[in-house]
Amino acid sequence: MKPEIIYVDKKSQIPLYGIDFIGVIDRGTNVIELKPLTLCNLKCKYCFVRAGDYHTNFIVDPEYLLEKVEEIVEIKGKYKIEIHLAPYGEILLYSKLFELIDNLWKIKGIEIISMQTNGLLLKKETIEELERVHLSRINISLNSLNHEKANYLSNCNDYNLNNLIKNINFLLNTKIDLLIAPVWFPGENDNDIEDIIEFIINLRNKGYSENKIQIGIQKYLIYKTGRKLKKIRPKSWGYFYTQLTNLEKKYDIKLKLGPKDFGIHKRKSVTSLKLNKNDIMDLTVISKGRWKNEFIGKINDNFGLKVLLSKSISNPNNLIGKNIKVKIIKANYKDNILTSLFSI
Numbered sequence: 001m002k003p004e005i006i007y008v009d010k011k012s013q014i015p016l017y018g019i020d021f022i023g024v025i026d027r028g029t030n031v032i033e034l035k036p037l038t039l040c041n042l043k044c045k046y047c048f049v050r051a052g053d054y055h056t057n058f059i060v061d062p063e064y065l066l067e068k069v070e071e072i073v074e075i076k077g078k079y080k081i082e083i084h085l086a087p088y089g090e091i092l093l094y095s096k097l098f099e100l101i102d103n104l105w106k107i108k109g110i111e112i113i114s115m116q117t118n119g120l121l122l123k124k125e126t127i128e129e130l131e132r133v134h135l136s137r138i139n140i141s142l143n144s145l146n147h148e149k150a151n152y153l154s155n156c157n158d159y160n161l162n163n164l165i166k167n168i169n170f171l172l173n174t175k176i177d178l179l180i181a182p183v184w185f186p187g188e189n190d191n192d193i194e195d196i197i198e199f200i201i202n203l204r205n206k207g208y209s210e211n212k213i214q215i216g217i218q219k220y221l222i223y224k225t226g227r228k229l230k231k232i233r234p235k236s237w238g239y240f241y242t243q244l245t246n247l248e249k250k251y252d253i254k255l256k257l258g259p260k261d262f263g264i265h266k267r268k269s270v271t272s273l274k275l276n277k278n279d280i281m282d283l284t285v286i287s288k289g290r291w292k293n294e295f296i297g298k299i300n301d302n303f304g305l306k307v308l309l310s311k312s313i314s315n316p317n318n319l320i321g322k323n324i325k326v327k328i329i330k331a332n333y334k335d336n337i338l339t340s341l342f343s344i
């Protein structure tokens with residue numbers, strides 16, 4: 001069955017704060033994360049948000065997003081703001097991407113606009129457009145330079161590695177900075193990570209600066225609700241950093257990047273809802289979520305809440321518009337995201 005698409009605009013009344021998979025995420029820093037859509041062109045075997053096979057997808061109206069960004073920049077202060085486009089999906093599937101970036105620059109205080117992509121949909125014309133709208137940095141999640149391995153990890157038969165490398169080379173000669181962000185799956189792509197390090201060193205040896213081409217190796221995080229790579233056992237952060245230190249020594253390259261390397265610093269947050277785990281609250285169900293047992297609850301015009309049902313129901317539309325009592329089961333105050341449970 002083709003997934004349904006829900007368009008999120010002001011009229012939809014779906015709030016843009018508080019839901020992890022759409023809208024605006026504020027982690028109390030100068031970086032404002034935007035999630036304009038949930039569609040993805042891949043179904044990676046390791047995807048922690050299980051993108052690519054949602055029952056319902058979401059696309060957010062750029063005007064609605066811009067309105068929220070303006071509000072949040074006002075709160076944070078109009079200086080050194082970075083907008084990071086990082087959907088639970090693929091940003092290059094967002095048809096209003098260039099319009100969104102163009103208009104974001106009109107908001108005083110925004111100094112960096114960066115985005116995350118798997119890169120497979122890049123082409124020369126798209127890169128030229130991204131340069132025209134002054135994208136500052138593009139983060140590409142490339143986990144292997146081996147075609148078979150890339151196919152395996154991204155769960156597809158035709159991962160076009162050659163094209164991606166061609167586009168990386170094209171990006172190097174634009175004003176857009178580039179960050180290659182492989183995920184390290186211990187025991188699965190160890191050699192591939194070293195290949196990527198050598199690839200970066202080789203580019204730097206050709207004269208591209210450390211700012212122009214960066215590498216940010218990411219730890220493989222396993223989530224209960226995400227897709228998991230078989231046979232990979234989770235490793236501690238201590239183990240991860242020790243391995244990075246060893247590789248830094250071996251290749252004489254900085255691999256441990258922290259907030260300071262990206263100019264990330266603490267800033268005022270959007271007011272928190274001050275709800276705690278196990279609190280019971282009333283809300284209105286405003287929309288379906290990505291899965292059969294997931295809904296979006298509306299607390300007020302600004303804040304939404306992810307509502308999980310204790311079991312699936314045969315006609316989810318019947319729940320829309322209902323006022324229900326839910327119990328908070330997860331409260332993440334760092335990014336102001338809450339999850340609740342509705343028992344039926």
Ligand code: SF4
Nearest residue numbers: 040042044047051089
């Ligand atoms: S890991 Fe990224 S590219 Fe892969 S399915 Fe998830 S969101 Fe899409």
